[in-house]
Amino acid sequence: MTTETETDPETDLFEEHRPVLMGVAYRMLGRVADAEDVVQEAWLRWSGADRAAVREPRAYLVRVTTRLAMDRLRQIKARGESYVGPWLPEPLATDVAGTAQDAEQRAVLADSVSLAVLVVLESLSPLERAVFVLREAFGYPYAEIGALLDRGEAAVRQLAGRARRHVEERRPRYEVDPVQRRDLTERFLAAAAGGDLAGLMALLAPDVRLVGDSGGKSRAPLRVLEGAGKVGRFLVGAAEKGVADVAFRLLELNGGPAVLVLSGGRPDSVFQVDVAGGHIHAVYIIRNPDKLRLLAAA
Structure with a gap:
């Protein structure tokens, strides 16, 4: 006993x-x-x-x-x-901290659980x-x-x-420089939240892609948007419509920095970007509430 x-x-x-x-x-x-x-x-x-x-x-x-x-x-x-619109993985918290191996661990982690890689693995x-x-x-x-x-x-x-x-x-080839990626993520958040089209266009690569995952349960593009003009205008339009009582939280998901958007204290969406050559080449938006449940619990 x-x-x-x-x-x-x-x-x-x-x-x-x-x-x-x-x-x-x-x-x-x-x-x-x-x-x-x-x-x-x-x-x-x-x-x-x-x-x-x-x-x-x-x-x-x-x-x-x-x-x-x-x-x-x-x-x-x-x-x-059948899934309504583009599919993205459910975001996974991947904080690794406190050891001398952090940089190496993060690089390996980002390469194996990144949204881009997991989408390819689906095939x-x-x-x-x-x-x-x-x-x-x-x-x-x-x-x-x-x-x-x-x-x-x-x-x-x-x-x-x-x-x-x-x-x-x-799979697309993106840099896994955590400092640059975090910096571009923060600048992207400021420009997108402020509806700053010029600021966004300075950050977005000409061939940038925006993938929105809503599962048909929230508002998000039902097709992948391609090109800086389309992506920039969509983000500015989304900022103009806005959400009530909005707040932003920077956190680490799938091996890289991400932005959690809160509305009334509850998760509304997750943004993450992939970068290369100092520009944003991919924007991922997850708005399916089923995929935000763990973030809501946290």
């Missing part, structure tokens, strides 16, 4: 590995709620497993989580779910996505990935190469 101050070693072991399990599930799904469901199901599998037969708990848990995430992806694709098959995530984000050896997915090493190498080429061909 355990006392109130004692803990279950098996629960402690699972909690020790929870961050990596959430990391795998989120990168596989791009949805925090789905990732949480998958990790919870992994816990149920773990709690009912024959522990004596589990020689490597971390490998077992990553295997279960990856397979559950693959199943969830297949279910989503099989249902043929991979569940198996390709699993191999890519385990290899590129977590550095698993090919042989170990093969053991986790019941595939031969040669097959895994082939899958990894195909997935990597697919991602490299489709």
Whole structure:
């Protein structure tokens, strides 16, 4: 019998590995709620497993989580779910602070959970996505990935190469300079909130793209806007319409600075920009209230 101050070693072991399990599930799904469901199901599998037969708990848990995430992806694709307007991942808080490795960790993190990369990963098959995530984000050896997915090493190498080429061909190349990106984010916020078209045009690259995700539940462009003129005019128009009792909060999401817009103290939207060459090349706006629920809870 355990006392109130004692803990279950098996629960402690699972909690020790929870961050990596959430990391795998989120990168596989791009949805925090789905990732949480998958990790919870992994816990149920773990709690009912024959522990004596589990020689490597971390490998077992990553295997279960990856397979559950693959199943969830297949279910989503099989249902043929239609999404109103462009789709963006659910924003994920990714603050990393207090160590000498911060800069390196942030660069790696931004490259594996950035909105741009996760959008590209949506076009991979569940198996390709699993191999890519385990290899590129977590550095698993090919042989170990093969053991986790019941595939031969040669097959895994082939899958990894195909997935990597697919991602490299489709993902845009942006700088991950946190100082410059934060500076441009703050300047962008000031210009956009103030309806300053000239200020925005000075920040936006000529070929800038604006992607708005509302899921049909809020006002946002139903198509990707392209070009500094269209994007700038849209942002100025949005500022003129405005929202009631507005406030702004700068925070870190998906490995980079982002702006949380609050209306009456509740999350209204999230803005994030990607930069290169001192200009903004992509603007992401998330307004789907379902994707802001965790920010609301926080």
